[in-house]
Amino acid sequence: MTVQTVDDKSINENWEPKIIAFLCNWCSYAGADLAGVSRIQYPPNIRIVRVPCSGRINPNFIIKSLTDGWDGVLVSGCHPGDCHYISGNLVARRRFAILNELLEFFGIEPGRVNFMWASAAEGERFANLIKKVTKIIKELGPNTKFKKKWC
Amino acid sequence: MEKIGAVLIVGAGIGGSQAALDLGDAGYKVYLIESTTSIGGVMAQLDKTFPTNDCAMCIVSPKLVETGRHQNIDLHINCKIEEVSGEAGNFTIKILKKSLHINMDKCTGCGVCGQKCPVEAIDMFNEGLAKVKATSVKYPQAVPLVYAINKDYCIGCGVCEGVCKAEAVEYDLEDQEVEFNVGAIILAPGFEEFVPAEGNKYGYGKYKNVVTSIEFERILSASGPYTGKILRPSDGDVPEQVAFLQCIGSRDLREGQPYCSSVCCMYTCKEAVIAKEHMDQVNPTIFSMDVRAYGKDFDKYIIHAQEEYGVQYIRSRISSITEDSKTKDLILKYETEDGKIISEVFNMVVLAVGLNPPNDAEYLAEKFGIELNEYKFALTDVFNPVQTTRPGIFACGAFQSPKDIPETVTQASAAAGCVNQLLYEKTGTLITEKTLPPEIYVAGQPPRIGVFICHCGINIGGYVDVPDVKKYASNLPNVVLADRNLYTCSADTQTIIKNKIEEFHLNRVIVASCTPRTHESLFQETIREAGLNRYLFQMANIRDQCSWVHMHQPKEATQKAKDLVRMAVNKARNIIPLERIKLSVTPKALVIGGGITGMVAALNFASQEYETCLVEKEMELGGHAKHIYTTLEGGSVQDYLSDLIQKVNSNENLHVYTQAEIENIDGFIGNFKTTLIHGDRKERVEFDHGVVVVATGANEYQPKEYLYGKNPLVIKQSDFEKLINTTDDIKNKKSIVMIQCVGSRDEERPYCSKMCCAEAIKNAILTKEKYPGVEITILFRDIRTYGFKEKYYRQAREAGIIFLRYDEKNPPNVIANDSQLKVEVNTPTKEVININTDLLVLSAGIYADREENEVLAMMLKVPINDDNFFLEAHVKLRPVDFATEGIFVAGLAHCPKPIEDSISQANAAVSRACTILSKDEIEAEGKTAVVNMARCSGCGMCVENCAYNAIELIEDRRFGLIASINQALCKGCGACSGNCRCAAIDVLGFTGEQIYAMIKGRL
Known part of the structure; x- marks a missing residue:
């Protein structure tokens, strides 16, 4: 295994962040589908992992994503009140409120991990979220704090 | 006479297929008869569908595959009806199966015969814009996938017979007569597109660059003659200025049909949008009379097309087209609204042709002993649009009247719902259980992954380098096979997948194509049929997440597709077989809402001996219909309503709870438990049931504009209807003005309420009949008398009713003036017309109450849309289902619609519900x-x-x-x-x- 040093965004002008997105099946994933069906263009930086509900997302998934070298994480579920599973997104919201503080304590910049909502009818909003998140993480630069140096 | 638990369905377009699936799932034996060599009808020819721009093939293909391999559906293609005898409950049918000259049982659909055939024939699926071989299949994703020899072209050279490894070619294979018995019949033969006659004023047939809308649909299609590029037929150039002409053969007494074809306004707008999307140089201009965007979310679509895609609308009917003989451009002469004559050059013209009755409508009518209406469509009941004039025979889809896909699907289910009502005792008597091969034991074995990558026509292949993704996938660990297909969802590919599973001993399958939300179950079924547990499957969504959203970045899209495939492979290595548990079903129904919709649904359930609970919040049943006296077509609503209420109250399987409020609904498909409080004494009742139908209706808008509530001379259309039907107060009025779109199509409620135009015209005609001296003026934005309702619009104009269009951005002003009102109308041509009137009637729209619907939506865990109506599972193909299984929607709760549509939806919801209630147990999800x-x-x-x-x-x-x-x-x-x-x-x-x-x- 080769040891890489990725420490400065200036090394590569063309650096593009890789972002992992955990989307709930019923709202946000469907919103992503709608963005697709409506051909709304957005930056190609995200890779989507489908989960049944935002409530399924264990904080470990997020931490693991950062240690494995993803530059950013996006978690998106149904709007509060819209959850297909009644209250899964509310459980998630409480959980991520705590996680956010923990991440800050770890030294993870605010904006590297994003929690959002998008419904099945919001293709446009979904695309805008991706644009926004990509921009934020581009400005933050590569994820170096948490990343294992050998991967 | 003994009833028979089998049904004949004539026509296997989307309507016939939906009816077949509903009835097949509900336990009836279905004989599905198709006159061409493949099912799918016109929908399979379409490129995209409005208002979601869903790819038509993508959404219809899984349905067709399901129809083609349903255990209870017997599919007969290339057929003709010979004889029909018997009566409701027991018909005898004789059909003639015309020979394909290829043995269906032996043909594998490999297509070698077509490749080697030396003779070319006209490709009718591509509307004559391309050629096929004399030995061919209707379209690549055809169901069933069997080739046929077109004897009109075949020269009898014998090449195909020589190359066919399956020995399926049999030139002298003869036509075959088949006979069977059924209990009911559904007619769904669809429609015939209008073809402008020779010497028509549009130059169709003479000028190459004048095409019909269905031809243009094929031009748009990725699998069409120009692979989705917008090219004009004369020289293959990209047309920059494209004109779309509406109402070709519709609303035209001289050269076409007098009725409105209902769908052209929307499909034209869609074609304009998609053309722009495919090629940015295209500038679409639409010439129309009224824009009839009356369906759910249709108006939004039109606005979106104008604002986002720059589609231009010109309100004019084209009088003539001439061709520039050098450039082959077309010169259109038209009159603008303010009377100017303009001559404009277009590179291509698309004629939005209307829907005619099927060519064999009279033949079918004679064979089945049903009556046709004045336009040769099936004559049906005023209140139940699927009931023909002969008991036991139902009609649905465009054969009943011109209509779009969701309404066709709704009517198909409605017809199935009526069949259920007729034959319910016989469900399950003539069917066989599906036998699946035992599951292959894969636990503990190293993963052997097969990856199937879809081109989706050019939807994926046009932007993502599919061969490169395939190469990449084949090098991933544990991947033993990577393959690519034109359409992975088509019937032929299902066979390929099954064969590859066997050949390569695959124990995990990945499909990289579209969204698992629509296609996962199809592929799961396929691998299960090959002996794999259905959960040994993964999807990578490289269409919705790559090709469609990174259209201008093919390199990045390809890289992303590779990443998604790799992630799917990584997950697939860790997946295991799962088991589905079986759940019991309580054979009882809950219907929420006691209007016409709810009562029709409840009565249908109850007459099938399902115990049913009907919940109404008001003191009495009837809902909105209590304020309607007649339909535009002349049906007496009050008679129908009182008859319905009487039937509901006297049915012993039906429990009616009025003044009732639902406290709680618990449970899931097949096993709901509801608590409600009802009556003056607030008694609490608990009820177990297997399904729920939401028929809660909507409300009439209470106007805030036009001095309503401030001046007694301003009333609502429903008040006016009561006055004209029950009093003679109108007698002394000299002038009446009606304003349309009050509380509809505005910022707050950007949708059309669908029924107001018909209501206004109905009441105006009645007033004119009673008091011919009264002057009536209807102020409108668009008159939306779609379908056969157009007749009454014409009748109203002939009766002297004045129709005046007002500027939508500048609505009329109403000024109180002692005993009269002055209405100032701003016309679209900036004129101001003043009308003095004795009565102002406001056509108030329909709105859904957010708070009320939210409470129920929360309880049922179902969604509502921006306009507060309930949101169905899929606007095209699942119009009465919710995404949550076991819950259905019908009537005004879904969106504004007239009574007959609500009744269709009610019966459709029952049919969908019967696919659950008719079973003793259903399988639950394995992912727990x-x-x-x-x-x-x-x-x-x-x-x-x-x-x-x-x-x-x-x-x-x-x-x-x-x-x-x-x-x-x-x-x-x-x-x-x-x-x-x-x-x-x-x-x-x-x-x-x-x-x-x-x-x-x-x-």
């Missing part, structure tokens, strides 16, 4: 939460987080206090697992291990 007992500390966090009360803490002999999950109640949401601090709970199908594998996939 599981507890690792050794890890569980019994903290109880999961118990608190579970919204379904599916978890409880139990005392285990070995592990002490632990969480235990009820699999039947578990929905697999994972709220428990996400919170579990001991990592003791996992969600099958989305386990931590699987998700970590996906995360780790990053390179």
